[in-house]
Amino acid sequence: MTLVSSPSHSTGATWPRIGQHHFAHLRAVAEGLSIQESALRYLGIDHGHQAITAHRQVVDRLRGLARRRGLSAWRLVGLTIRVGTGDVRPSLEDFIAERDLDGWTEAEVAQLYEEAFPADARAERRRRLRDRQLALLKDLQSLAAEKPSPEDRLEGWFDPVTTSRLAQAGLLLLRDLQQRIQGGGHWWRGLPAVGRVKAHRLAQYLNLLLPESEPLAPCPFQNPETARALASPDAGGALVQAGLFSGRPVTHGAPGTAVLTGARSDAEVIEAWVAARAGTAPTAKSYRREALRLLLWLTHERGKGFADVQVEDCLAYMSFLEHLPPAWISRRHSTVLGEGWAPFRGPLSLASRRQAVVVLGSFFGWMVNVGYLPSRNPWMLINRRTGDDAQQSMLDSRAFTPEAWSAMLLHLQAQPPDPSRARMLFILGFVEATGLRASELVGATMGALRQHRGRWVLQVHGKGARNRLVAVPGQAREALQDYLLDRGLGPLGQQPPETPLLARLGDPAQAIGYQALYQTMKRWVREAILGSGLTPAEKDVALRASPHWLRHTFGTRALERRAPLEVVQRQLGHADPRTTMRYAHAQLERLQQEMDVAFGEDRPTQDDATP
Known part of the structure; x- marks a missing residue:
């Protein structure tokens, strides 16, 4: 994030507004703090070249x-005047007392x-200066420093790029951003090119501008009993007991329609649907969450139930999901049982809104089919298409670039051998060559690894509780062989069937969970990327990586290839080839090549076309 814009009379860009924090920055620099450290502390700027630019502009x-x-x-403004510790003399009173x-x-x-x-004439002159x-x-601070107001527009206090990104989300004033941040949760969701780290810096900088925050409106979902009810397996029934909605009985179906479920209320029908259609725990959690959110909204905002x-x-x-009121978003650092809980963790992305509509359409269709409605x-009966996200770059990918991948491998190979290094080398080499999901990797055992006509395959229990066979090519086989030897388990094929592919550091016979896999990968990736020669932009992208990036890679x-x-x-286990096509860049490259032939530097001239 850059604080100020570069002055440009030709483009009409404005000078930055000067606040108290700018003078705090200049005083810190005058007292010996580096420009970069001071800019990070007082201006919210973490990139060195941006800090220098902002400092010069002020x-x-x-x-x-x-x-x-x-x-x-x-x-003297901005002049570096170095006064060494040896130049400082005590006052005469201190000297007498000492x-x-x-x-x-x-x-x-x-x-x-x-x-x-x-007396040192030069030191005295430096002190006077x-x-x-x-x-x-x-004196200048009393003349020029402005006190930011919540009603000020973002222009002038933030750089044009950040201002534009915030404006795309409807944030035009400092108050708008303040309320968005105070809403808590993942408040940065939906802001283009703003992740957790950048959001934290935005919040810190805004706190410098507006240190006195207005009190938040009370959250209507702060009842701990409500939060506890939502966390229970029978969330719908528990919410009825908590009094969040009535759960009144409904009249089932049209006359003569057979009712194929025993559910007698909206809360009960949610659980009946989840039990009937959700094949896995994550799916059940997603289904229940979307249905309960709708029921909460119907109860609080419309006074209705599903039948109405x-x-x-x-x-x-749909409009509500796109513009969530702050009262419906959990406060910062709140837990499910904590004060300030609300049904949403933050503004929903376009993909999340699309998923919610799809789930609810399926839910209502099921209620019609069983005769509940x-x-x-x-x-x-409505247009449920949400279109594409205008802020999403079609060139963005959650796959590691070849440069980032090389940086990670070089970093790992340069480290002294130890169990953690061996495990990370296995993770990179094995998943890059097999495409396993993180859940499939942590759940795989040696008993699922078989030979078929001289080659190895792995049976995994994948998404949707479906089994599939995954080819284990040479790179993956070698990575596994090295990892087994490092664990002291001998050559491939000599391990007990229950031996996990991915194990704990202290116990090669015990599998690790997803959280341990996530933390391991984040630590190694961060060390490798920060110490690499990648550009700041490339580092910023790579540092967002999670274990799922290996599958995309x-x-x-x-x-x-x-x-x-x-x-x-088939290797990835995709039911729809269009899902696999998201990884394909060959068609784009072919498009570029063909258009260069037609309209680029290599296109045939008129003379070439004349026989």
């Missing part, structure tokens, strides 16, 4: 003001003082 702005005011010392010279005459004290601290510099900054939902309610709920599904590399699409699809 200095130029204040020098210009000092010249217009006729202040002869204007050149030496116990109260009974001595003034002349005697003066003589002793000069003998102990002989420093005093004049700090006094000048104080009309087309207008569906459209209103009349034979109509209002979600089928496999898909991207396999298609780049011309593996057939249907083969990659």
